Amino acid sequence: MSLACSKISIDYGQRRALFDFDFALQPGRIHGLIGPNGSGKSTALQALAGLIKPASGSVELDGRQITTMSRREIARRLAFLPQQPSAPEEMTVEQLARQARFAHVGLLRGYGPHDEKLIAWALESTGVSDFAGRGLQELSGGERQRAWISAALAQEARILLLDEPTSYLDIGYQVEILDLIHRLSRDRGVSIVMAIHDINQAISVCDRISLLQGGRLVFDDEPRALAANNLVETVFRIRGRFVEITPGSPPHFDVELARWSDGARDH
Amino acid sequence: MNVGATRDLRADNALILPAWIGLTTIALALSVFMGVVDIPPVDVIAALVGKGSAQARSIIIDIRLPRVLVGMVVGVHFAVAGFILQSITRNPLADPSIMGISQGATLAVGVFLLFSVYIHNPGSNTLAELPLAWLPSIAIIGGLLAGLAIYAMAFGRNLGPIRLTICGVAVGALLHAVAIGLIAGWGSARIEILLEWLSGSLYARSWDHLRYLLPFTVVGLAMLPLIRRPLTMLRFDSSVSRSFGLSHKLHFSLALALACCLAASAVGVAGPIVFVGLIVPHLARFLAGRRFALVLPFTLALGIVVVTLGDLVGRLAGGAEEIPIGVVTAIFGAPLLLVLLRRMA
Structure with a gap:
């Protein structure tokens, strides 16, 4: 399983949203994309999923140019989950996971025992089988997000691209989803790329981090290396510092809230 | 896993489908047995098996039966077209008349009649025979052109469901106005039959009508198994359906073309x-609830029931001057739509 791109640029009409973006996925690892709003995280993810065509450069999936592959070929290898995806209103958790088998069953083939087993397994491993018969609309944000991830598992994709999977969730659900993502990568060897807003969550969960600013990649390394420079402060235009809360644990970025520091700063 | 729940649904399905086949049969039977000319049921059966009086046979075999069958087939066409359009535009208000497809078809037929028939029969009081064999194909050209406009708007400008619908309404209104203008320019006797047709009518529909329409029904329905899964997937965001492995543009276009041809x-x-096309898929969805594999079969059955019973009401209520089916569906459809909207909210 490999997913990589070199020097891809993406244009929306006249505006260039991504400049010479480089990326290489490490198998079974979690790769985080961070950056301010509008910095190109979603654009980069969609380009990696083959959903938007780069103006220059190309994305390669398993050594093949993604533009030469059919959507079904891509779907058997890679699943993309947008931010707050919408589903038909009467759809249940189980039906969603069934839809995800499309890449394997196609237009006409019936669902065999293998498909049924995979659907049951996907529901089980994301902890949604207890409410598999309930409508997606009735679920809490965290349950719904897990249902969508279970669909990605039912799809048997070895690569998962997630656009801000924890946004709009309370802290309890955020941790639940991050735990699930971590387990998928460690226990099942699923490779994950995710856009994420919380810097500290990114540092503690991800094996590698890319930092984007205005559509340009300004950092691509291990999380610890991010603590060694002041990029977070300059890119997000905030003040703060990295602290080590317990020895051996990943560094924690402690942000100074402007309203408080304004008064504290000597004038 | 909820194996139990799945089994319950299967048991339900086993009961529901025969029930619907039964209801459809009853609607068809009622339409054949009842009519303005009161024929006793025994005579109707006699006529159906080729016995009885010549007059009864003529009414049942030559008039009622083809009319009911044409109604049944067009009911299926409109209902399935509406179901497809609502799925692919992800808009519960989509329907062939709202998206401008019916108006495109109407205009194409109007223009065709102008050039083929009326130019050769300049006398304004002679009523020329409509060239039946050509009408479905000509209408399809107009419907597909309107569909092309919808496609161009959906992908060229990347419109959301609401703006797409508004554009469809605008295109439809424009085409309708042109068609009406064209027909109004023809004068006297010709207008009458065209106005009847324009309001949606099954009056005097014959075996010929059925013969020329049926090939499109057969081909259209044969496509349904192929587009069943894509139709469900097209109801997701396009980034989701594409990530699930669907060639979004291809299947959107195929489904749209099929809806245009049927309508x-x-x-x-x-x-x-x-x-x-608007009401039937909603009724089907309402009745199917969570069992959404049943929505399409229900749509087919309800398309038949609504049009045949609607036409029966129009025939019986109006007496000799019958009420066209299009008027009946409009009168009953509007309040029904309001009820459904309230239940959905």
């Missing part, structure tokens, strides 16, 4: 019967 060919034969 337009039915317009060619019976005129635009409004509200059927």
